Amino acid sequence: MTSDLDFPVLSALMSERAGYDLGPERLAAVEARLGPIARREGLASVQDLIALIDPGQRPSLTWEIVEAILPADTRFFRDRESFELISAQLLPVLSQARGGVVRVLIAGCATGQEAWSVAICAAEIGVDVEVVALDLSSRSIEKARAGVYTQFEVQRGLRSRQLIAWLERYEDLWRVSERLKRWVRFERANLLDGIEGFGEFDLIFCRHVLSDMTSEGRRRVLDGLAKALGPAGCLFVGEGEILPEAGVAFRPVAGLKSVYVRGPSSVSQAA
Amino acid sequence: MRLCLIIDDSRIIRKVARRIVEGLGYDVEEAGDGAEALSFCAATMPDVILVDWNMPVMDGMTFLQRLRASEGGDQPKVLFCTIENEPSRIAEALDAGADEYVMKPFDGDILGSKFADVGLA
Numbered sequence: 001m002t003s004d005l006d007f008p009v010l011s012a013l014m015s016e017r018a019g020y021d022l023g024p025e026r027l028a029a030v031e032a033r034l035g036p037i038a039r040r041e042g043l044a045s046v047q048d049l050i051a052l053i054d055p056g057q058r059p060s061l062t063w064e065i066v067e068a069i070l071p072a073d074t075r076f077f078r079d080r081e082s083f084e085l086i087s088a089q090l091l092p093v094l095s096q097a098r099g100g101v102v103r104v105l106i107a108g109c110a111t112g113q114e115a116w117s118v119a120i121c122a123a124e125i126g127v128d129v130e131v132v133a134l135d136l137s138s139r140s141i142e143k144a145r146a147g148v149y150t151q152f153e154v155q156r157g158l159r160s161r162q163l164i165a166w167l168e169r170y171e172d173l174w175r176v177s178e179r180l181k182r183w184v185r186f187e188r189a190n191l192l193d194g195i196e197g198f199g200e201f202d203l204i205f206c207r208h209v210l211s212d213m214t215s216e217g218r219r220r221v222l223d224g225l226a227k228a229l230g231p232a233g234c235l236f237v238g239e240g241e242i243l244p245e246a247g248v249a250f251r252p253v254a255g256l257k258s259v260y261v262r263g264p265s266s267v268s269q270a271a
Numbered sequence: 272m273r274l275c276l277i278i279d280d281s282r283i284i285r286k287v288a289r290r291i292v293e294g295l296g297y298d299v300e301e302a303g304d305g306a307e308a309l310s311f312c313a314a315t316m317p318d319v320i321l322v323d324w325n326m327p328v329m330d331g332m333t334f335l336q337r338l339r340a341s342e343g344g345d346q347p348k349v350l351f352c353t354i355e356n357e358p359s360r361i362a363e364a365l366d367a368g369a370d371e372y373v374m375k376p377f378d379g380d381i382l383g384s385k386f387a388d389v390g391l392a
Contacts, residue, residue: 151374155381159388160365160372164358
């Protein structure tokens with residue numbers, strides 16, 4: 001059944017629009033995600049939906065397909081070590097150096113748990129932050145803004161003390177409290193298009209995003225992140241993620257897992 | 272091998288939890304209420320305890336208070352594992368000495384994540 005899908009069309013669409021490297025191993029998952037859209041459009045099959053892909057004529061349907069295929073899995077305090085590092089060292093140091101608000105970018109925030117986790121870290125140690133969280137998927141951004149999560153979602157990664165301190169019961173769900181919401185702003189943005197409009201950041205989280213991308217997509221995103229990262233800033237990638245293209249703009253920090261700082265080339269570009 | 276005691280009056284819940292906890296690399300013993308669990312702990316103190324709140328004979332809160340007051344009872348990590356999901360109940364459990372709090376229904380991912388949160392690999 002999956003073998004009937006026009007894979008090259010999808011693969012090209014994902015690469016062009018999102019810099020996403022759609023491998024054939026994801027075909028079954030793609031079919032499952034596109035099935036509901038095909039049914040809603042009154043189509044007999046996912047292949048019929050793929051035949052409608054036409055960014056010129058059907059821009060919103062085409063984007064909806066792109067968004068549906070992009071993975072959106074995330075959790076509170078994913079890869080906990082990075083959060084321990086920012087709480088214990090980076091946030092206090094940056095806050096003191098800046099004499100005020102530390103700016104944090106979440107590049108590829110999915111449904112927002114990572115952004116809230118950073119805000120919780122900062123609030124717990126009394127550091128003021130401005131978290132800007134971006135994602136390509138408008139559905140993810142809507143959910144992130146609402147800050148409403150299921151009982152399953154809040155129990156993955158969020159400690160119970162943190163849960164009751166920063167979220168409140170909302171019917172059968174949990175909702176991020178207003179005290180936390182004022183630190184975080186969610187916006188829809190395509191990292192491929194550059195992120196100049198959002199200013200300069202002290203910390204950038206771009207985790208479990210780059211390793212799913214095409215080599216070209218990764219280069220473009222890293223280029224944009226390098227421009228957005230302040231000279232003393234750090235870039236966090238996901239645990240175990242290795243960036244072959246990072247060498248130009250970023251270099252890894254010895255002794256710290258998943259942390260990069262701006263490399264020599266980006267510094268000289270800036271100078 | 273490290274030992275986990277699962278305290279719940281539902282045999283089905285104990286069975287589900289046992290399968291998950293064994294998968295995390297623990298030996299598992301079961302108790303059907305707090306009183307049974309206290310006598311078990313008096314003989315063999317487990318490394319970690321999953322305890323339901325509402326049970327006949329002795330409930331989970333009473334168990335926790337007596338455990339923490341007993342000799343060696345401050346050692347085990349205790350995770351409440353209950354249908355109660357009011358923030359005030361969660362706070363009450365944590366204040367009484369629970370290390371973490373799991374709301375039912377849970378799955379392997381959640382329990383594994385909670386074990387990691389209290390420093391159990």
